[in-house]
Amino acid sequence: MTEDLFFERLRKHYEQNLPFIAYRKPEATGVQAFLQQNADLYTTEDFTESGFIFAPFDDRKKTILIPENASEKLIFEQVFSEEASTSVDSPKEEISEEKKSAHIQLVSKAVLALKTGEMDKVVLSRKEDVKLKEKAPLKLFRELLKTYPTAFVYCWFHPKVGCWLGATPETLFKVEGTRFKTMALAGTQKYTGTMEVTWGGKEKQEQQFVTDSIVENLKQSGVENLKISAPYTVRAGNLLHLRTDITGIMHSKAVRSDGSTEGISGIISVLHPTPAVCGLPKEKAKEFILSEEGYDREFYTGFLGELNLQKNTQRSRNRRNVENLAYRAVKKETALFVNLRCMKIEAEKAELFIGGGITKDSVPEDEWQETVNKAETMKKVLLKL
Numbered sequence: 001m002t003e004d005l006f007f008e009r010l011r012k013h014y015e016q017n018l019p020f021i022a023y024r025k026p027e028a029t030g031v032q033a034f035l036q037q038n039a040d041l042y043t044t045e046d047f048t049e050s051g052f053i054f055a056p057f058d059d060r061k062k063t064i065l066i067p068e069n070a071s072e073k074l075i076f077e078q079v080f081s082e083e084a085s086t087s088v089d090s091p092k093e094e095i096s097e098e099k100k101s102a103h104i105q106l107v108s109k110a111v112l113a114l115k116t117g118e119m120d121k122v123v124l125s126r127k128e129d130v131k132l133k134e135k136a137p138l139k140l141f142r143e144l145l146k147t148y149p150t151a152f153v154y155c156w157f158h159p160k161v162g163c164w165l166g167a168t169p170e171t172l173f174k175v176e177g178t179r180f181k182t183m184a185l186a187g188t189q190k191y192t193g194t195m196e197v198t199w200g201g202k203e204k205q206e207q208q209f210v211t212d213s214i215v216e217n218l219k220q221s222g223v224e225n226l227k228i229s230a231p232y233t234v235r236a237g238n239l240l241h242l243r244t245d246i247t248g249i250m251h252s253k254a255v256r257s258d259g260s261t262e263g264i265s266g267i268i269s270v271l272h273p274t275p276a277v278c279g280l281p282k283e284k285a286k287e288f289i290l291s292e293e294g295y296d297r298e299f300y301t302g303f304l305g306e307l308n309l310q311k312n313t314q315r316s317r318n319r320r321n322v323e324n325l326a327y328r329a330v331k332k333e334t335a336l337f338v339n340l341r342c343m344k345i346e347a348e349k350a351e352l353f354i355g356g357g358i359t360k361d362s363v364p365e366d367e368w369q370e371t372v373n374k375a376e377t378m379k380k381v382l383l384k385l
């Protein structure tokens with residue numbers, strides 16, 4: 001399908017007020033969409049369903065599903081332009097003093113709590129409105145695709161929930177057959193044209209907390225043969241982060257005969273919300289966030305992605321091992337991403353959601369500036385409208 005036809009089909013679907021998800025996975029060229037053929041609001045029961053899921057931060061709330069069997073699938077291959085990934089300009093903006101002092105106060109309160117030792121880390125966020133000249137989510141989606149080739153880029157719409165867009169650098173986890181992959185992503189600095197940077201003690205410690213906690217949790221949830229990379233620097237638009245890759249093998253009993261994975265809901269419950277978006281210890285940090293942030297995160301720092309989708313595996317022409325062939329043909333894949341660098345589109349505004357990890361060594365003014373830098377990811381495309 002051509003890009004123009006893809007967007008024409010999406011536009012018609014959106015005009016009919018029907019749910020859809022359009023997305024591109026990190027480093028991929030295929031842009032895909034699920035057009036749900038009715039306006040029902042489906043939710044997951046136990047993560048054994050197939051389709052695309054959209055989950056809120058608060059895990060007591062329901063995860064929304066766009067079921068594969070109630071949707072038409074579209075795909076086009078994107079052609080990249082060079083200009084997008086190299087630009088580092090920042091949009092000029094006025095800073096709201098009121099917003100700034102509220103965030104600094106929130107972070108200061110957290111630093112005091114962290115110094116008493118009741119928590120090691122808490123991720124605090126805020127919401128910021130940007131006026132829109134027009135409500136044009138599909139135009140914004142097209143800009144996001146061009147601007148962030150290494151991110152998971154999406155546009156999600158449901159008439160009963162709303163419209164969200166994002167370009168996130170963080171994978172929650174991927175499972176392909178029995179192969180498991182995740183990452184610990186934390187620590188932020190501005191990208192200034194080079195990847196050769198040094199990281200401060202606060203960032204290194206903050207990221208190590210995330211790695212240790214993910215590894216500890218995975219060990220208890222049926223993922224074996226864990227391999228952990230050294231932390232390295234990755235770029236996400238105008239920012240740099242520290243990242244560690246973690247891979248493993250799902251316990252063989254966790255894979256059903258239809259290729260779907262028993263352990264998905266167990267892994268979600270131990271990983272979400274990760275210390276990259278919540279904190280440590282998890283329950284204490286979550287309590288602090290829910291009682292102190294003063295707004296509803298909704299789907300920001302939740303997760304989204306493909307659930308139990310059949311993977312197109314190349315069938316071997318060599319039929320020596322028929323059993324193996326049958327197994328390979330039903331391999332299923334789950335690829336979930338953390339909903340960061342995202343926004344919700346309302347009639348005349350975009351609501352941007354941004355946050356950062358706080359430790360006892362955090363400087364509140366610097367943490368404010370970090371949220372300003374992170375907000376640029378979405379502002380950069382909003383200014384092109």
Ligand SMILES: C=C(O[C@H]1C=CC=C(C(=O)O)[C@@H]1O)C(=O)O
Pocket residue numbers: 123125170185186187188241275276277340341353354355356357358374
């Ligand atoms: C919570 C956010 O980022 C997380 C992911 C990477 C780096 C982070 C940090 O340095 O604080 C955050 O943990 C956000 O972008 O809103």
